[in-house]
Amino acid sequence: MTLLLITLIVVIGIAGWFYHHQMLLKERAHLMREAIRNQEFTFRLPVKGLFFGERALQEAFNETGREIGMLLARNEVESWQKLTRVLTHEIMNATTPITSICQAYLEHPNIAGTAYEEGIRTIHDTCWGLSLFVDSYRKLSELQESVLVEIPLQAFLERIRVFYPGLEWQIAIHSSVTLSADENMLRQVLINLIKNACEAGATRIDVRWKEELWVSNNGARIPVEVAREMFIPFFTTKRSGSGIGLSLSRQLMMRQGGDLRLAERAVPGYSVTFILTFSNPFS
Structure with a gap:
């Protein structure tokens, strides 16, 4: 009778521990699902207390989340680089001829000293400044290769x-x-x-x-x-x-x-x- 009681207590204890462990795994699954849904890929759930197979699976999930986050960030950066290249190209195409035309007018003897000179110089300086501004942003899409x-x-x-x-x-x-x-x-x-x-x-x-x-x-x-x-x-x-x-x-x-x-x-x-x-x- 005593042996049966001890066996029953052990079985109940193991069943209780197993149920608790499964609930912890279920909570982990919920946290990872919510993290992915909210695009929070930097989650790193602890592996302490897990069996070796569960530990390996959790480590794989942690690493996968980090890699997905890096991939999304890289895609975002590449999209901005492409947009930057397009914008700088179009802006330079528009401002370069305007700057050249203004410069030609400013050098013309009939413009110097007239009321038109100040307005043309303002247009010239604005386009020139915009060209310099755009040229500085080319750095975002023309980075050198790394040397590790x-x-x-x-x-x-x-x-x-x-x-x-x-x-x-x-x-x-x-x-x-x-x-x-x-x-x-x-x-x-x-x-x-x-x-x-x-x-x-x-x-x-x-x-x-x-x-x-x-x-x-x-x-x-x-x-x-x-x-x-x-x-x-x-x-x-x-x-x-x-x-x-x-x-x-x-x-x-x-x-x-x-x-x-x-x-x-x-x-x-x-x-x-x-x-x-x-x-x-x-x-």
């Missing part, structure tokens, strides 16, 4: 820190961590992020490695509506901003086979966190 080298991350960041002595830095990266990246491109991305942080009033920078490079600052928070648009070329909330800094930074990361994104939740103690991913990190 092995970069000791801690030493690399220490060299960047020298340029910003007024900031309080926290670099939590082991000296053994190295990356396969383009040194010039990665430097430009990090400088852009630090520059934006300073303009947002940041006084502290935190950089840490968690299979990805997390760069945080304590500047002004980024509103949700801005976060949705911040990587779109020409979008800016600054009066004197060009709107190409973050878009260019993301393209530079993609040129190296990686990505740049804004973390859903900032590192505790900070208001903004950007995450840089790499195709071939070493540590």
